[in-house]
Amino acid sequence: MKKITTALVFGSLLSTSAIADKWHMPTPYGDGNLPTQIAYGFAEEIKDKTGGELDITVHSAGSLVKHTEIPRAVKTGQVQIGEVFLGILGNEHPVFKHDNIPFLATSFEQAKALWEAAKPSVEKQLDKSGLQLLYTVAWPAQSLYTKMPVSQLSDLEGSKMRAYSPSTSRLADLMGTTPTTIQVPDIPQAFSTGIIQAMITSPSTGVDSQAWDYVNYYTDVKAWIPKNIIVVNKRAFRRLDKATQTAILDAAKHAEALGWEKVAERAANDKQKLIDNGMNVTDPSETLVKELQAIGTTMVAEWKAEDPQEVGAILERYQP
Template identity: 30%
Template structure:
């Protein structure tokens, strides 16, 4: 006789599902079968932007981020954190190299001390136009990309700033016309220029420039058309010599570690967006330069091109700086300058 306790106890009847519960279950089942459920969650990449939202460089960076997201169908989301709020620019290269940061924006020549090849961007009196600056970038892209690759960093794109011109109280047709004047200096090139001209070098930060001009602390300065507008140079410096002393650039970079972790489709989307951002960035810089010069002229600034004698003096200064720089950088530096000047002769 079987033990009565060996029989399983009858199961309790299931509780009757409510209409709301039934619909929720059907919805969950449908979602699980949807193609969207199989799609991987988007990869978010933070980008350390260096400048304010209103600046054309930041607007270009934000458009790059939107395009990358759209082209990847949402697989990649680039989050631009502007105005150095994510981290100071000086920390960007190290963070990219370690993979702690996905993307970042730098002013190229700011890192010339640790990576001397990047100093080519601020060599004075080498380029005379945006076309020259673009040609210089074309011959330096590969060696700079290779140099940064060794640091674990990938170049996405570059975009320039407006060229640096000479502001003065009176016309400057020769370098000697600056003799005895207070020339604002902010790097080695302008310091040497002051000494060569017999001018008195004065160091004034950009945020105090408008007041210094108004108070007569500056007789001349080398800076961009856009900075001239920001500092209201027309209050005292009524001449602008559009000499394009140098045309510096920003680099937008990505961690190689973070790049390697992305699927090929996401990489292609980022590369295509970067290519468009570079083309757009060069045009935006020229547009900003043109707009700033129109504003300067509307306030009575006399805009001129360098005289033959002034240009010749500046060219000689440029040759000296180029020799000194290539001596520090070595073979790579000499090669890019040779390639740049060879291209000029072909043109």
């Protein structure tokens, strides 16, 4: 794939966005990750269905826009479309925290039900920011990576733990660790230099960052199942003709369905890769599960207190 600099890309947006035939889609994750692979397929389907009238270039691994800056880049029209981890928007409104709450939804069936319950509230908040939701891609369940075996939370006391959203920062606090914000590309260096000693993330992120090079233990706590959301600038979308809009929405439906179909398979495969590369993969002890479940109960109560009406409606609609 031809590489172009960020400056050249942003300079080209002014000329291409006016005719709406060339869009740019930043995503924070590398080409080996399922969400990025789905993004490429999404873009290709749109190009095919529009006869090349709309060509979306996917910029993976934060190569065009850093993860935390993607929402603003789409809002302001620097890029027309982008992918973000839903939980990083938690400081904007509590509805975005719904899938970062430990043990609220731990199976893919529960995660789907939680998403259906939260989706109306999420779409309402995105709309206020000038964004339109296109589709989501779920990650495998999040589990614990450490350098040492962990059978209870006291084993982690004093550790620095990776955080990547407001909810994971709060989780780290409640686990008796120090939250430290680290984005995916910086994980290996953060572990190797002692900036962090633990993290909770998916087996896919572990494989992508070759976790076996810097940690030894993967405790399969299956704490929650988070999602990425793909959003489009509303003004850019509305400038398109109806046929192109329909092509985008159809491709988005196909992308979301494919994500839910493939994520369980990817989770199993990536967990096996951790084992194949020498990591100690174990189920959590009963003590650790009970401790984490208690934290989950606390975080649900705190989450609801942030916006009793909106969050309360999500919890009422959620029927796991």
